[in-house]
Amino acid sequence: MAKWKKPVGRPFLALRGHTYYARLTVPEDVREFFGKTELWQTLKTKNLKDAEYRASRIVTEWKAQIETYRGNVGVAHRALEWRKILEDERRKDAVLIEKFTRQHGYKPTLARDVDELGLGTQQMVYSDELERIYHEEGPDAMRRFADIVEGILLPTPTHVDEYLSSLSVESRTKQQREHHLDLLNKRFPALPVKRSDVTKWIMEMEQQSLAENTIKARVGTCRGYFEFLQRLDYLNPDEANPFEGHKFTSKRKASKQDLRQAFEVSDVPRLIDAAKNKPRKDPNLVAAITIAAYTGMRREEIARLKVAHVKERDGIRFFDIIDAKTKAGLREVPVHSELAALVDELVEKSSDGYLLPGESVTKNGERGDAVGKRFKTLRDGLGFDGRYVFHSIRKTVSTLFERASVSHNEAAEIVGHEKTGMTYSLYSAGMSLVQKQRIIQKITYMRVN
CATH class of the missing domain: 1.10.150.130 (Tyrosine recombinase, N-terminal domain)
Structure with missing residues (x-):
C-alpha cells in the first residue's frame, strides 16, 4: 500500500501514490462534532497547482464548519479569517519569491514558475468567495466583506x-x-x-x-x-462620530401603574412580622427590612454593612456607610432606638464580619441580591404587586420625614440623596450626629392589628 507523503510548506495537502488529498487536523474543542481527529478528502488530481486550489476551497469550508460549531458565524468573523489567510499567504509567497530569485537570478513571473511555486492560491479562492457573496447576498454585502478583509472597515x-x-x-x-x-x-x-x-x-x-x-x-x-x-487610531480620528448629536422623539408617558410605590406606613410592620413568622427562619431578611425601615438605607448598603461599620462617637452609635451607590451615599447614620437591640444581636452573632452573615455574592459583587429575591417572595405572599420593591421601604422613610416637616437637605443626609443648592452641596460640612439622631427618631410606625 502506498505511503502518505506531506509536501513541505503545504500543511493542508497530502500525497498518496499519485493522488493529492486535502487534510486538516480537527481542533480538540470540536472533535465531538466531527467524531474524528483529522479530516481527509481526495482531490482527484496529481497536479500540485490544481491540488492546492481545490484543497484551499475544501479546507475553507471545513474551517467555516468548525467556526459554526464554535458559534462564530458572523460576517466579520469570516472576513477576519480571510484577512489572516491572505496575510499568511503573502508572507509565505514573499519567502518563496526571494528564494527563487536567488537561485535563478530573476523573479518568478512566468506562469510555469508561479504554478510550480503555488503562488497566490488562496487569493484565487478568495476571489471565488467574493463572487459567491456577490451572487448570493448582493454587491453591498460583497463590498462590506471585502472592506473588512482589506482593513477599510x-x-x-x-x-x-x-x-x-x-x-x-x-x-x-x-x-x-x-x-x-x-x-x-x-x-x-x-x-x-x-x-x-x-x-x-x-x-x-x-x-x-x-x-x-x-x-x-x-x-x-x-x-x-x-x-x-x-x-487609539483604530478609526480615523478626524471623522465625525456618527453616534453624536442625535435627537430623540420617543417620550413615553409614565403611567402611575408603572411607577414604583412607597409602602403605606402601616404596611412596614406587616412586612417585618411576616418575615419573622416565615416557616423557615430568615433572620437576615428580618434584619434587612428592619434596618431599612429605621434608616432608609438601600438594600445593598445594608448587605455590605460590617460589624466594624457600627461605630460610636460622642455617645451616639451610628452606621458608617463607606460603600455606597453614589458620593452622597457615603454618610453616617445614627442607630435608631428601635434598632439598638437588633444591632447588638447582629454584632454578637456575626460569623463572617457582616451584619447579614452568609449572604452569597453575585458576579456583579452584590451581597444583597438574594435578600432582594427573598423579599420579593415575601411581598408576593402579602398580596403586593410588582410596583412594590425593597426600595419602596426607602420611599416610605422619605414620606415619614416629609410628614414630620424634615427639610429636604436634612432628610438627604440621612438617606444619602444629593442636597439642593450650591451653598449646602458645596460648602456645608453637614449636620452633626446629634442633629441626625434627633431627625432619625422621627421615624415611627403604628401597628394596625
Whole structure:
C-alpha cells in the first residue's frame, strides 16, 4: 500500500501514490462534532497547482464548519479569517519569491514558475468567495466583506474587551455597556457607519416603545466606544462620530401603574412580622427590612454593612456607610432606638464580619441580591404587586420625614440623596450626629392589628 507523503510548506495537502488529498487536523474543542481527529478528502488530481486550489476551497469550508460549531458565524468573523489567510499567504509567497530569485537570478513571473511555486492560491479562492457573496447576498454585502478583509472597515467587536477594561465603572454598569455593544454589533457588524443609518436605528428603537433613557444609554455607549477607537487610531480620528448629536422623539408617558410605590406606613410592620413568622427562619431578611425601615438605607448598603461599620462617637452609635451607590451615599447614620437591640444581636452573632452573615455574592459583587429575591417572595405572599420593591421601604422613610416637616437637605443626609443648592452641596460640612439622631427618631410606625 502506498505511503502518505506531506509536501513541505503545504500543511493542508497530502500525497498518496499519485493522488493529492486535502487534510486538516480537527481542533480538540470540536472533535465531538466531527467524531474524528483529522479530516481527509481526495482531490482527484496529481497536479500540485490544481491540488492546492481545490484543497484551499475544501479546507475553507471545513474551517467555516468548525467556526459554526464554535458559534462564530458572523460576517466579520469570516472576513477576519480571510484577512489572516491572505496575510499568511503573502508572507509565505514573499519567502518563496526571494528564494527563487536567488537561485535563478530573476523573479518568478512566468506562469510555469508561479504554478510550480503555488503562488497566490488562496487569493484565487478568495476571489471565488467574493463572487459567491456577490451572487448570493448582493454587491453591498460583497463590498462590506471585502472592506473588512482589506482593513477599510473595522469589525465592531474587535476592541470591545479593551474598551471595557479601560472603564472605571461598577461591574453592573460595565455589563450594561457590554450588552449595548452586543446590540451595536448585531446591527452594525463593522465600523464606521453612516450617521443616517444610526438615525434609522434610533427610530426603530423608538417604534419599539423603548423608554427614551434606554435608547439614550445605548447610543451613549456606542458614542463612547467610537471615541475610544478614534483616540487609539483604530478609526480615523478626524471623522465625525456618527453616534453624536442625535435627537430623540420617543417620550413615553409614565403611567402611575408603572411607577414604583412607597409602602403605606402601616404596611412596614406587616412586612417585618411576616418575615419573622416565615416557616423557615430568615433572620437576615428580618434584619434587612428592619434596618431599612429605621434608616432608609438601600438594600445593598445594608448587605455590605460590617460589624466594624457600627461605630460610636460622642455617645451616639451610628452606621458608617463607606460603600455606597453614589458620593452622597457615603454618610453616617445614627442607630435608631428601635434598632439598638437588633444591632447588638447582629454584632454578637456575626460569623463572617457582616451584619447579614452568609449572604452569597453575585458576579456583579452584590451581597444583597438574594435578600432582594427573598423579599420579593415575601411581598408576593402579602398580596403586593410588582410596583412594590425593597426600595419602596426607602420611599416610605422619605414620606415619614416629609410628614414630620424634615427639610429636604436634612432628610438627604440621612438617606444619602444629593442636597439642593450650591451653598449646602458645596460648602456645608453637614449636620452633626446629634442633629441626625434627633431627625432619625422621627421615624415611627403604628401597628394596625
